[in-house]
Amino acid sequence: MALRAEFAESQPLAGARIAGSxxxxxxxxxxxxxxxxxxxxxxxxxxxxxxxxxxxxxxxAVGPTGTPEAPTGIPVFAWKGxxxxxxxWCTEQIFEWSAEAAAAGETWVGPNMILDxxxxxxxxxxxxxxxxxAGAVPSATTTDSLEYRVVLDQLRRSLDLSPDRWTRIAADIxxxxxxxxxxxxxxxELAASGELVxxxxxxxxxxxxxxxxxxxxxxxxxxxxxxxxxxxLISGKVAFVCGYGDVGKGAAEALRGQGAxxxxxxxxPINALQAAMDGFQVARLESVIEQVDILVSGxxxxxxxxxxxxxxxxxxxxxxxxxxxxxxxxxAGLDALPGAVKIEIKPQVHEWRLPTGRSxxxxxxxxxxxxxxxxxxxxxxxSSSFTNxxxxxxxxxxxxxxxxxxxxxxxxxxxxxxxxxxxxxxGVELTVLTPEQSAYIGVPIxxxxxxxxxxx
Ligand code: NAI
Numbered sequence: 333m334a335l336r337a338e339f340a341e342s343q344p345l346a347g348a349r350i351a352g353s354x355x356x357x358x359x360x361x362x363x364x365x366x367x368x369x370x371x372x373x374x375x376x377x378x379x380x381x382x383x384x385x386x387x388x389x390x391x392x393a394v395g396p397t398g399t400p401e402a403p404t405g406i407p408v409f410a411w412k413g414x415x416x417x418x419x420x421w422c423t424e425q426i427f428e429w430s431a432e433a434a435a436a437g438e439t440w441v442g443p444n445m446i447l448d449x450x451x452x453x454x455x456x457x458x459x460x461x462x463x464x465x466a467g468a469v470p471s472a473t474t475t476d477s478l479e480y481r482v483v484l485d486q487l488r489r490s491l492d493l494s495p496d497r498w499t500r501i502a503a504d505i506x507x508x509x510x511x512x513x514x515x516x517x518x519x520x521e522l523a524a525s526g527e528l529v530x531x532x533x534x535x536x537x538x539x540x541x542x543x544x545x546x547x548x549x550x551x552x553x554x555x556x557x558x559x560x561x562x563x564x565l566i567s568g569k570v571a572f573v574c575g576y577g578d579v580g581k582g583a584a585e586a587l588r589g590q591g592a593x594x595x596x597x598x599x600x601p602i603n604a605l606q607a608a609m610d611g612f613q614v615a616r617l618e619s620v621i622e623q624v625d626i627l628v629s630g631x632x633x634x635x636x637x638x639x640x641x642x643x644x645x646x647x648x649x650x651x652x653x654x655x656x657x658x659x660x661x662x663x664a665g666l667d668a669l670p671g672a673v674k675i676e677i678k679p680q681v682h683e684w685r686l687p688t689g690r691s692x693x694x695x696x697x698x699x700x701x702x703x704x705x706x707x708x709x710x711x712x713x714x715s716s717s718f719t720n721x722x723x724x725x726x727x728x729x730x731x732x733x734x735x736x737x738x739x740x741x742x743x744x745x746x747x748x749x750x751x752x753x754x755x756x757x758x759g760v761e762l763t764v765l766t767p768e769q770s771a772y773i774g775v776p777i778x779x780x781x782x783x784x785x786x787x788x
Contacts, residue, residue, distance in 0.1 A: 334753045335366060335370070335719060335722050335753075336369045339370045339726070340369055340370065344371065344726045344729070344730050346371030346372075348371065348373070348444060348725065349374075349375075349432070349441065349444050350367055350445045350725065351375055352377070352426060352446075352453075353379045353446075353447070353449060353452055354376075354449035355379055355380055355449065356378040356383070356384040356389045356410035357383065357384075357385050357708050357714075358385055358707070359708070359710075360376075360388065361389075361391060361392050363718040363722070364392055364406055365392075366722055367447075367722065368406065375407045375408075375409075375425065375426040375443070376407070376408045376409070376426060377409045377410050377422040378414075378422070379448070379449040379450045379452055380450075380704070381415070381416065381418075381419050381699065382412060382699055382700070382704035383412075383704060383708065384410040389408045391405075392408050393405045393406065407425070407431070409421075409422035409423075413679065416482045420456075420482050420483055420486045423452055423453060424456065424486060426453065427442060427443060429441045442500060442501045443504070444504050444505060444506050444729075445507065445508070445725060445729055446507070447509050447511075447721060448509070448510050448511065448515055450511070450514050450656045451510060451514065451519060454508050454515070454518070454519065454522075455483075456483070458527065459483065460487050460491075461498040461501075462527075463487055464497070464498055468491070470484070471484075477659070478664070502529050505530045506530065506729060506732050507530050507531035507732065508530060509724035509728060510533070510534055511535050511717065512536050512656055513536050513542065513546070513577075513578070513579075514657065515656070516534040516536045516537065516739065519532045520739055523737075528737055528738065528739075529737070531728065531738060532738070532739045532740070533724040533727065533728055533735065533740055533741065533742060535717070535742070538720045538741060538742050538747045538750065539747050539751075540717075540750040540754075541720050543578060543788055544716045545714065545716065546577075546578035546579045546582065547579070548582060549709030549710075549713045549714070549717075550579050550582035550583050550630070550709070551585055552713070553702035553706055553707075553709050553710070554586050554702050555587070555589075557652065557695065557696075557702040557704070558652070558705075560706045561650075561680065561693075561701065564650065566590035566591065566626065568591060568592070569626055570592065570624050571594045571595070571624070571625065571626040572597070572620065572624045572626070572628070573595070573597075573628050574617065574628070574629040574630065574636045574637065574660075575597070575603075575630045575655070576598045576603040577603060579630035579654055579655070581606075581610075583630050584607070585610075587626070588612075592625075593613075595612065595613045595614070595620055595624070596612045596614050598614060617641055621641050621644045621645060622644055622645070622646065623646075624645060624646070624649060625646060625650065626649070626652075627651045628653070628654060629661060632657075633655070633660065634659040635659065635660070635662050636660045636661070637653075637660065637662065638662050639666055642692055643686055643688055645690070646690070647690040647691060648683075648690075649692050649693070650692070650693045650695065651694050651695065652694075652701035652705075653695075653696070653698050653699065653700065658698035659698075660698070663694075663697065669687070670687065671687035672685065680704045681695060682697065712754070715754065716750055716754055719754075720746075720747070720750055727742065727746070744780040744782065744784065745779060
């Protein structure tokens with residue numbers, strides 16, 4: 333709301349055509365409305381098959397003056413419970429601007445900005461362009477996931493229709509602003525291999541994003557997801573959290589706050605030591621798996637929870653993931669396990685009867701359970717994340733000369749601005765440096781207050 337007040341008149345995003353791929357929740361609806369209030373045109377999809385709040389998507393599509401029969405809102409391609417084919421069709425629609433081109437009397441326009449969460453939209457453009465250059469979409473290999481096969485099929489159809497569609501789209505993209513750890517990881521990999529074709533702003537590593545949304549957001553939405561999915565009493569249970577990064581810290585603290593005995597696993601000795609000194613037992617999952625009642629993964633890594641682990645779990649133990657992709661849990665292996673039977677208790681809650689005679693409860697089919705079983709992080713913390721997103725879109729769109737092809741973070745003064753904008757709502761009284769103090773520590777009274785290497 334503060335950014336709308338600051339920028340509504342100057343319209344810094346006038347002319348921006350944003351292809352957005354981010355969980356279509358009520359908070360995202362406010363982000364979309366803000367981008368539009370600042371002058372942008374937007375097309376939107378969700379970045380997860382289960383995370384859409386259908387009422388939020390409908391409100392954005394219908395618009396403030398429209399009706400379901402005659403919508404006046406923003407093109408949104410998202411509903412809760414998409415199939416993988418539908419998901420990738422939706423993602424492709426955010427790059428299909430022929431209606432906007434016709435309205436503008438142009439033969440062709442594409443988006444010129446991407447707002448991404450997890451990197452799927454950026455990946456589609458990169459892969460489409462790569463295959464167009466090669467002249468064909470490769471056949472799937474035996475190690476390709478089911479989802480990647482869907483992407484290959486979709487790009488094959490797209491190349492049949494137009495041999496240079498993704499090349500044209502890529503050429504028009506000024507840049508992408510990426511929301512999450514997994515997405516920025518993919519962008520840094522593309523940059524390192526020289527394959528990144530447009531600049532990127534890593535929104536995740538604004539301090540006011542990852543140290544707030546990933547931690548305090550999960551601290552709220554993980555127990556929310558567990559409660560809505562199962563309503564099991566967490567108190568007294570043994571909970572296990574894989575990964576003690578920003579998300580894992582919030583997850584472990586939330587579960588401890590509910591009275592669970594929490595065990596944490598880590599591969600990084602620094603994070604493992606942090607977990608130990610925060611008072612958590614740190615163990616390998618296989619050392620304690622038989623004791624675990626609630627198992628949560630939040631690493632952004634793959635196959636962290638294996639079929640072998642799940643076979644050893646207690647009867648009706650709960651398994652959930654809050655990392656970005658479902659491959660943290662070997663769902664493909666579980667699916668292929670002879671004798672395993674999947675029973676739907678309710679949408680996004682499945683009992684898997686295992687050949688051991690025991691069952692486990694898998695939430696959101698191994699996908700982000702805080703969004704699949706609940707409604708994700710609440711608005712206040714998403715305001716902090718999305719204020720960064722809006723500032724990053726303005727930065728890239730208005731000052732592209734500052735951002736060469738590569739991955740950048742927002743300057744610290746903007747990170748501090750995001751925090752400052754949220755202080756009044758919490759009744760925070762900030763201390764102001766005196767001129768003497770400012771000179772003594774060599775920090776300007778108006779900031780920035782910390783060096784780039786400071787870790788918060
Ligand atoms: P992070 O990098 O801060 O933490 C991940 C931690 O997992 C690291 O400390 C790493 O050493 C550890 N790790 C990696 N492999 C492991 C393994 N095999 N076993 C145990 N630990 C392992 O990343 P962050 O920000 O915590 O994000 C984690 C995931 O959560 C990402 O996929 C991110 O995109 C996602 N995310 C999900 C949110 C949600 O609402 N569910 C919100 C924000 C991020």
